[in-house]
Amino acid sequence: MKILQINKTDAGGGAAVAANRLNRALRNNGIESKLLVQDLRRNEEGVYAVGSGFGYRQKAFARFAWERLTFLPYERNASVRFAFSPANTGIDISQHPLVQEADIIHLHWVNQGFLSIETLGKLLACGKPVVWTQHDMWSFTGGCHYAGTCLEFLEFCSYCPFLKKPGKKDLSARQFAQKRRIYNEAPLTIVTCSKWLRTLSQxxxxxxxxxxxxxxxxxxxxxxxxxxxxxxxxxxxxxQDKKLLLFGAANVDDPRKGMRYFIEALNILAENFPVVKEDAELVVFGKMNAETVKLFPFKTHSFKFVSNPDTLVDLYSAADSYILPSLQDNLPNTVMESLACGTPIIGFSIGGVPEMVTHQESGYLAEVKNALSLATGIYETLFVNKLDQYRLKARQKAVECYSEEVVAEKYLKVYKSLLK
Known part of the structure; x- marks a missing residue:
């Protein structure tokens, strides 16, 4: 059984981390799996690039730039620039040797100039079973990665809130129609990481x-x-003598990450609970505007972008809790990493997070967009509840549900059922 994982890159971003981890988990459990990427950033066994050389890299960047540039006339404003992928340019990998030899094609995240809808269609038409692990909503929308409160994708995308001129036949409607054509007869099996995303995609x-x-x-x-x-x-x-709150994301200033509510919650704590202001400090990692740091009412230790996994484990282990104020998310890798390191989670009850965190056992689930509720969760977790018990439950959840052996066995059952 030969499995080919396909993702835009092998590092950088949640989907890349997940695809790489799955490829490694399958290989460690005796399954012949390879990961094919456009952008190869690490030299790891079982990971291959579509091409190599300066010319190849230039063309890859040109596809990415072209896709972004062609979307500029359509975007509502700069805040949605990377929240919508038109997928109008990409590379055809349907004849790649690794694709040809594979028994099963396993897709992950393929946007930003890697696969267009047209080249995705050619891959789906190869006649091989295709598994697609959903890392966001793009596969079943007219172009957005997270739809927010919009439900147009339930029947037919149009009047898209991400576009400058939404209408019945706007860009989202045209892309939706393209996807419908290539999905129609495709041997496509969907895997969702969270029950939340499964409900939406079903x-x-x-x-x-x-x-x-x-x-x-x-x-x-x-x-x-x-x-x-x-x-x-x-x-x-x-x-050594402070309660440390850890917060991180690839782009901390992304509105979807809920920074506004996190800052508001911190201000509530600073103004009403002197013990928190005196005893707690922040630890932040990820891309973040310097002006944002000035808004924190607590002393802040900034680590910027952390690429070393060993440093990440130290960060989780050093923290007393991990804060997740995201407003929409699937099954965040940061939550999984934090749980595995025995660090409780405090965040909004959104997306797949309630499946990962048991309220007041391995963390605290606050009411969505409620800064007071988030502040309450931080105070109770750090100063009222028993952190040691939270740590044990967090670690137990990760081992029982997310370990490599457990997940690899579940995927193996899917692969075997498709080959029958």
Whole structure:
């Protein structure tokens, strides 16, 4: 059985992390799996690039730039620039040797100039079973990665709120129609990482007739494991006598990450609970505007973008809790990593997060867009409830549900059923 995973890149972004981890988990459990990417950033066994050389990289960047430039006349404003993918340019990999030799094609995230809808259609037409793990909503919408409150995808996308001139036959409607044509007879099986995303995709017009499985992303629980907190803080040069709140994202300033509500919650704590202001500090990693840091009413330790997994494990282990104020998310890798390291989660009850965090057992689930509720969760978790018990439950959840062995076995059952 030969499985070919396909993702835009092998590193950078949640889908890349998930695809790489799955490829590694399958290989570690005796399954012949390879990962094919457009942008190869690490030299890891079992991971291959579509092409190589300066000319190849220039063409890849040109496709990415062209897709972005052609969307500029349509975008509502700059805030949605990367929230919508028109997929109007891409590379045809249907004849690639790894595609030809594979028994099953396994898609992950293919946007930003990697696969266009046209070249995706050629891949689906190869006649091989195709599994598609959903990392966001793009596969069943007219172009957006997260639809927010919009439900047009349930029947036919149009009047798109991401577009400058929404209408009955706008860009989202045209792209939706293209997807419907290529999905129609495709041997496509859908895997969703969260029950939340499964519900949305099963109800969507584009995918409702396909077969569905709900399988989480895997994590190496032997690497992402609790470390001595004092030693981790010493390595990171963080204070030993403070409660540390950890927050991170690829782009901290993305409105979907809920920074507005996090800052509001921190201000509520600073103004009403002197003990929190005195005893707690923030630790933040990820891309973040310098002006944003100035809005935090607590002392802040910034680590910017962290690419070293060893440093990430230290960060989770050093923290007393991980904050997730996201307004819409699937099955966040950061939550999974934090749980595996025994660090409780405090966040809004959105997307797949309630499937990962048990309220007041391994974390605190606040009311969505309610800064007071989020502030309450931070205060109770750090100063009222028993953190040691939360840590044990968090670690237990990760080992039982997200370990490589557990997830690899679930995917193996799917692959075998398709080859029958």
């Amino acid at each position: 109800e969507s017009k584009l995918l409702r007739r396909k077969d569905f499985y709900n399988i989480p992303n895997p994590i190496d629980t032997s690497f992402y494991t609790p470390r001595n907190q004092q030693e981790a803080r010493e390595r990171l040069k963080l204070p």
